[in-house]
Amino acid sequence: MMKSIATAKGLLIDLDGTLYHGHVRIEGADRFIGYLRSNGIPYLYVTNNSSATPEEVASRLVGMGIPAEAEDVCTSAQAAAGHIAETSPGASVFVIGESGLCTALLDAGLHLTEKEPDYVVQGIDRQLTYERAARAVTFIRGGAGSILTNPDLLLPTAGGFMPGAGSIGAMLQAASGVKPTLIGKPSDILMNYALGRLGTLADETWVIGDNVATDIAAGIAAGCGTMLLLTGLTNADNMEHYIEAAGCKPDSICQSLDQLIAELGRRS
Structure with a gap:
């Protein structure tokens, strides 16, 4: 049927x-x-999308004439934060990502750190440096959990496409030898x-x-x-x-x- x-x-x-x-x-x-x-x-x-907060997503929808409020939005960043908070409440996290991901992690009671994190959480990061990527690999190889917000390889832009979160994740996986937990x-x-x-x-x-x-x-x-x-x-x-x-x-x-x-x- x-x-x-x-x-x-x-x-x-x-x-x-x-x-x-x-x-x-x-x-x-x-x-x-x-x-x-x-x-x-x-x-x-x-x-x-892990880069935008629910408020930003809702504002974008409203700007196009589609009714929306922040509580109507569920992002991969929120799900990643929820997944970690449920598994390891209060865990420390090294972030490769943008404001939406950082906000979600903090809202879930997790702690952002630059040293010896429990987890490396990675989304799209258009300001990513080689140094931060290298640190993420070091942490993962040292035993930190690896979390990928979403596997999208390409991010559409007005001028075409740019590497997405999945492309960064592929680099970190190749360098660390660790397959991340996929959220999105x-x-x-x-x-x-x-x-x-x-x-x-x-x-x-x-x-x-x-x-x-x-x-x-x-x-x-x-x-x-x-x-x-x-x-x-x-x-x-x-x-x-x-x-x-x-x-x-x-x-x-x-x-x-x-x-x-x-x-x-x-x-x-």
């Missing part, structure tokens, strides 16, 4: 490629979130953290996104229903290619956000 998103009791929603492209709102994104709000359907915005999509750690925030069970929650290898794979790993939107990376022309490459397939597919609203409208 095919799953139907109409039965969903909660939604975990990707951002880039799902609700916007860069700084441009995708058609229907405002109506989609308005529908969820007016019908009392719980949701969270779930992003692999396609890992289920971020999804399970988001489910805990949302307060719904995995089998009654759907993940919505445009990337089969990250959004859909993470939803499947966490035991959620999955909806692929053909609004971003994946479209009707390349869909079969990406599904085959990812080795997994979504429970359902929608061409647009307005079609998704219609599917949700089938609720009894």
Whole structure:
């Protein structure tokens, strides 16, 4: 029997490629979130982005006309901080990352240090120096836990692409010989953290996104229903290619956000 998103009791929603492209709102994104709000359907915005705080993410959404508040946002930085705080409360952390990651770690009661950390936590860091990378490798080789916020190899910019958190992580892994614990999509750690925030069970929650290898794979790993939107990376022309490459397939597919609203409208 095919799953139907109409039965969903909660939604975990990707951002880039799902609700916007860069700084441009995708058609229907405002109506989609308005529908969820007016019908009392719980949701969270779930992003692999570790550089921005939830407040900054929400401000960006509002600037594009998409309703958002900081508490609606769940980032890989928050999930990384939560993962460490649950495993080792009050642990010390050496950070390769930006303000969003540092803020999340501090908010979770962890301590930032430059000496002998319990963990090295790494996200995107556009000010990374060779010296800091070398120190991170030394700490990891010395026994510090290695945490990678998200595996994205490329970061889209106005001028093309730049190395993402995953590219930095690949360098640290190669130099240290240690594979990091991955937090963001396609890992289920971020999804399970988001489910805990949302307060719904995995089998009654759907993940919505445009990337089969990250959004859909993470939803499947966490035991959620999955909806692929053909609004971003994946479209009707390349869909079969990406599904085959990812080795997994979504429970359902929608061409647009307005079609998704219609599917949700089938609720009894």
